[in-house]
Amino acid sequence: MNSIEQLISYLNDSGEETRAGAVRRLGELKDSRAIDFLLKAYKDETYTMQIAEAPPGVKASVILALSQIGGERARSEILKILKGTIEIGPREETKIMCYDNLFGDILDYAVRFLSNWKDDEVYKLFYYMATSETSSLAEYDDPRIYAYMYFIRREMDLKGISTIKGRVDYLVDQYPDTYSGMIRPGISSVETIIKKGIGCNLTEMGMDAAPFLKARIDKMPQSPKKICLNGELNSIRFMAEQRYTPTWVRPW
Known part of the structure; x- marks a missing residue:
């Protein structure tokens, strides 16, 4: 089983699949200590359209991971991301x-x-x-x-x-x-x-x-x-x- 520290180190890997996999695993662990690192991964990543049936990419995986971790902090950060796409x-x-x-x-x-x-x-x-x-x-x-x-x-x-x-x-x-x-x-x-x-x-x-x-x-x-x-x-x-x-x- 990967430790949180090891998974966080994978967020800087050159391979997108490795980064996305690390993000998803961090979500499964549901440890709020990972939130700041997940947010950085989201900001650093360039979005690419996913092929149908393919595993979610890094950005989508970050949102999924935050939702799995849950809590008020995750809610607040996801809300900020969503608000950033809307001009009211x-x-x-x-x-x-x-x-x-x-x-x-x-x-x-x-x-x-x-x-x-x-x-x-x-x-x-x-x-x-x-x-x-x-x-x-x-x-x-x-x-x-x-x-x-x-x-x-x-x-x-x-x-x-x-x-x-x-x-x-x-x-x-x-x-x-x-x-x-x-x-x-x-x-x-x-x-x-x-x-x-x-x-x-x-x-x-x-x-x-x-x-x-x-x-x-x-x-x-x-x-x-x-x-x-x-x-x-x-x-x-x-x-x-x-x-x-x-x-x-x-x-x-």
């Missing part, structure tokens, strides 16, 4: 800066970890993330979807909406009325992020939500919104039949 202004002017340099695993690990924290700072940051435009093509599992899921759940908590029916009604009311179709570069992706975040929250509630969602859908006139919500209802039923646990389930 009026909603229509807010945008994620250098999103392509904080893509995939890096942003995903950060959002997943921070979603465990119920506080106003994370709440506001996730709202800005989820409603910001980027130059990147949004994917089905875009981490901004998780950010919006957190935001909308926190909204329901703050409003005291705790029953399944109350949550279904709130989510249906928040669901966008229009349909933008597939995302293309240069076309707004905010609506799609909102739809997917709400849809994930609905699906996660499972069959308990199905009768309340169906009752709302039955009362709606034919519209793109009704068609989309019918799709969410079918997803709930399908996942219940398959006994499938969504990968986006959050620990709170």
Whole structure:
């Protein structure tokens, strides 16, 4: 078993795989003494796009390691890294800066970890993330979807909406009325992020939500919104039949 001191020495190795492996091992040890060295490794590393199915690189591994170590210090540092990519202004002017340099695993690990924290700072940051435009093509599992899921759940908590029916009604009311179709570069992706975040929250509630969602859908006139919500209802039923646990389930 490698000691912390030995693993820290590997952070200066010339091989990226060795550095990334050392970072991941430091995370597994969950020793807060490694945090400063991990942060230095993050700052020193030049981000490179990872090949699909390849182990996460150094920067992504640092975020993962910090989340494994956990605690207030890790939260604070991950929040700083995430904030450093966002230029906050009026909603229509807010945008994620250098999103392509904080893509995939890096942003995903950060959002997943921070979603465990119920506080106003994370709440506001996730709202800005989820409603910001980027130059990147949004994917089905875009981490901004998780950010919006957190935001909308926190909204329901703050409003005291705790029953399944109350949550279904709130989510249906928040669901966008229009349909933008597939995302293309240069076309707004905010609506799609909102739809997917709400849809994930609905699906996660499972069959308990199905009768309340169906009752709302039955009362709606034919519209793109009704068609989309019918799709969410079918997803709930399908996942219940398959006994499938969504990968986006959050620990709170």
